[in-house]
Amino acid sequence: MNAVRNAIETLYKGICTVQIWMEVEDPVTHVSSFQEVPLLTKQKCRLSFEKQMTTTNTVGPAVIAQTTKLFIAPELDIPAGSKITVTQEGRTLDFARSGEPAIYSNHQEILLEPFKRYA
Incomplete structure (x- = not known):
């Protein structure tokens, strides 16, 4: 593993499971029958949260959007529709x-949304 990847992975404070x-x-x-099946377990990762500063014009209260991003090793294949528990x-x-x-060569970034159900 190279020095850049080691430096990035020192920021990983989370553990995730992909099902x-x-x-x-x-x-x-x-x-x-259909069941949840673990695909990856105990993978080091990091969640990053970014709040969008603009609000949506609505009739009710203002809505503030949030973007959630997962940083994880680049060689892992996480299919669309997977449930990711962090x-x-x-x-x-x-x-x-x-x-x-x-x-990227040293990590991958995956945009996440709150899990509601499998597609």
């Missing part, structure tokens, strides 16, 4: 991958 929704066959009954600074949050990752 996918897939069909799994019970080995005893041979009945298939524990950082004592909080555990569930997200879904949104959009294509920006992959």
